[in-house]
Amino acid sequence: MYTIGQTNPLTESDIQNIELLTPIPLPLDYKQFLKSYGFGSINEILMITQPDEQYIKLNFGDYLDLWNLTEIEKEETLNGLTIATTIDGDIIIVVNSKENPIKLLPRHSKNPLHFDNFQQVIDHYDNQYQFLNDLYFDTYYNYEQENISFIRNGILNKALFKIIYQNILNIVSYEKVYNLESQPKYIIQKIGGWIYFDNISKSSIRIKFQRQLKSEADKIIEYINTEIDKYDG
Known part of the structure; x- marks a missing residue:
């Protein structure tokens, strides 16, 4: 995948610490993904975060009837390891199953989905959102965001926007652009992030950068704020 900024891949020791959270075996390609990329999001849809063995118990322990699950499936779901979520509220967990070790609990459906490996999860969202395999990984390492309102x-000053x-x-030079026709996100590797324009409401500009590259990001932020202040003045 195309990567934005400096990633922070997990070490073998980091993986072992995750495995201590649960007796459930982790899918091999999921572990390799973490060793290659670390934690972050794919196309701002699939969010791969620190695995949490308590997430389902604490948030859905009394609500497993939200999904069509047998009693056995409820038990394995309750003890599952949450490894990712989505912007729409889906939950992806690893369960104690040899054939389908990854279960997807959809936000807008009662029917869970089952996968053999982590790549199938990525492919599922690639197809669902029609990314056409144009996937990018946006790391959570050392990141900050600045939101500038118009x-x-x-x-609301749409003209100034x-x-x-x-x-x-x-x-500003940029390497790639996503969602050009709606809410464009311009990838700027020298800040380890991007500039996102809310081109629908024309109400804000959001800038994501990595802390080690803050000085470069501040130049862009200062320019925008200076231009807005000129108008206000």
Whole structure:
């Protein structure tokens, strides 16, 4: 996958610490994924975070009837290791099953999905959201975000948003762009992140960067704020 910024792959020791959380064997390709990329999101849809052996018990222990599960499946789900979630509320867990060790608990369906390996999970969301295999990994390592609003004193200035949007593209170089037709995200590797334009409401610009590259990100943030202050002045 295309990666944004400096990733923080897990070490063998990190993997062993995760395995101490549960007696359930971890899928081999899931462990390899963590060793290659670490924690982060895929296309801001699938969020791969620190595994949590208590997530289901604490949040859904009394609500497993949300899904069509047999009593045996309820037990294995209750003891599952949560390894990822999605922006839409799906939950991905590893369960004690040799044939289908990964279970997906959908937010908007009562029917769980089962997978043999972690790559199948990625393929599922690739197909569901029609990414056409144009996937990118956005690391959680050392990241910060800055949100700049174009609503000042209760008034939204769409005209200024359009001006700054065009001016930024003239002064900042970027490597790739996603969602160009709706809410474009311009990938800027020198800040280890991106600039996201809310081109639908034209109300904000969001900047994600890595702390070790903050000085580069601050140049962009300062430019935007200076232009907004000029208008307000």
